[in-house]
Amino acid sequence: MSDNQTDIEFPVVPERAQWFVHDRFGMFIHWGIYSAIARYGRGGLAEWSKSLDQISEEHYQQYFDTFEPDLYDPREWARMAKAAGMKYAVITTKHHDGFCLWDTQLTDYKAPNTPAGRDLIRPWVEAFRAEGLRVGFYYSLIDWHHPHFPVDGLHPRREDTALREEKRDMAIYREYLSGQVRELLTNYGPIDVLWFDFSYPGMDWGWARGKGHEDWQSEQIVELVRELMPDVLLNNRLDLPEAADFITPEQVQPRSWLTVNGKRVTWEACQTLNGSWGYDRDNTNWKSPDLLIRMLIESVSNGGNMLLNVGPTARGEIDVHARAILQEVGEWMKHHGKAIYGTTASRFTPPPDSRYTQRGDRLYLHLFSWPMGHIFLPGLANKVKYARFMNDNSALHFESGVRAGSHTTPTDLAEDVLTLELPAQRPDVILPVVELIL
Ligand code: H79
Known part of the structure; x- marks a missing residue:
């Protein structure tokens, strides 16, 4: 789709x-x-x-x-x-x-x-x-x-x-x-x-x-x-x-x-x-x-x-x-x-090593591993209004499409990808979660 x-x-x-x-x-x-x-x-x-x-x-x-x-x-x-x-x-x-x-x-x-x-x-x-x-x-x-x-x-x-x-x-x-x-x-x-x-x-x-x-x-x-x-x-x-x-x-x-x-x-x-x-x-x-x-x-x-x-x-x-x-x-x-509360499965497909839960316009990206620099979210181009970590509500930068200069870009990435930038330092929590407001 x-x-x-x-x-x-x-x-x-x-x-x-x-x-x-x-x-x-x-x-x-x-x-x-x-x-x-x-x-x-x-x-x-x-x-x-x-x-x-x-x-x-x-x-x-x-x-x-x-x-x-x-x-x-x-x-x-x-x-x-x-x-x-x-x-x-x-x-x-x-x-x-x-x-x-x-x-x-x-x-x-x-x-x-x-x-x-x-x-x-x-x-x-x-x-x-x-x-x-x-x-x-x-x-x-x-x-x-x-x-x-x-x-x-x-x-x-x-x-x-x-x-x-x-x-x-x-x-x-x-x-x-x-x-x-x-x-x-x-x-x-x-x-x-x-x-x-x-x-x-x-x-x-x-x-x-x-x-x-x-x-x-x-x-x-x-x-x-x-x-x-x-x-x-x-x-x-x-x-x-x-x-x-x-x-x-x-x-x-x-x-x-x-x-x-x-x-x-x-x-x-x-x-x-x-x-x-x-x-x-x-x-x-x-x-x-x-x-x-x-x-x-x-x-x-x-x-x-x-x-x-x-x-x-x-x-x-x-x-x-x-x-x-x-x-x-x-x-x-x-x-x-x-x-967790009031959320369920999402219709979106999460990137590798992560999971989504969703409640209405709130989409939660659970990061089971910590990628270097950024992560590509398929299907989310032009769909996200705001992104932040949940542990401290600190804002995250994102761009629709594959960010220029991201050397790890696989050639088969779809156009509808959203690039979410991640800091080098993983938040000091057991498992970091990004809240995406659609
Ligand atoms: O109450 C907890 C368990 O004691 C009970 N259900 C949970 C909530 C439960 N344990 N095992 N089972 C239900 C399934 C049965 C497993 C069995 Fe066996 C396998 C019964 C006979 C073969 C394990 C091995 C128990 C006896 C031998």
Whole structure:
């Protein structure tokens, strides 16, 4: 195309999801009694320890009996999330081990019965709302504790299970599941996101197969959810694509706008700081703030969100490493948040080693590398009114066309190029961004 605009068809975002595609950046929180195991599991999934290490119910009980999160201060978590530039948060109300952080009436396997002695979700919701953040509940469909959750290949200690497989009745578990969803959507005020995890009908162990929408009876869950909270955003892990408000690539970084049946959809990449969701003491695979910021930009420049996880310790703290990373990300977001919030993919094609995000007449050029002297922006000749760095609003000079005397000019540069001059000194920020006013 002559103006170098690619032919992006932007999906129509339903009213209830508009805040979500505006806010772009959220905090995922994985916290439970597995946080005390803190063990570098296979694949780094410390929260999977019970299954990965085949821990018996009896052995696992010690983490329940000693759960003493004396430093738990959700207001501090909320302040950290906000300072990092995050606009919403999603917490594990129950993970696969079946332990519940709230005061559910449907099981004794809950925080109030540990030394914690109270509902840990209520103050969390209050704290995050008080900081102006939207709140979401993660809820595990999988449950390795419930006596009627049918045993499969992911289940720990198959031979240990109190109720033999043939005595397990999925209908009883389904009642429990919907009862808990009802509690979560009834007792904590309006909830913005409901994040179910996960369906696995493709997994087949011969003697058992993974569970999907027929097992959960997902249609009924969706019906209940919509009756109780019409505007809550539902993720796509109920194995019922048509009910999903957004899709959830996990620990992968999409590099194009994700589609379902050929149509662009709302999506959110969930990512870890170090490969583990639950706190993982001996894990040192920390991603740098620089990499995390690139991942965020990669998501937003392709029309997606990023949900970045922290795994608080069993004392209830976000540990020093995670805290330091969040602080640096927040420092960048303070200056560059305008290039993230309310922006999406651009129709313009960015030059090599850079990305565009755009909101109306504001086009943001994220410079993943630092070219010498100038950079050519295809398709932008005579389209830019003003250009500046975001960190200090310092103006940048530009010219339509290829600037005379720029020796690196490739011969095939189109006439519609804009030459943007860059100083020799790269701005002292993790990742420099130029704001172009069209
Ligand atoms: O809650 C976090 C994870 O614990 C959960 N989803 C995020 C948000 C999750 N982890 N892995 N999965 C979902 C996908 C399943 C991966 C598996 Fe495996 C591959 C299950 C069996 C093979 C990893 C390796 C877990 C067990 C063995």
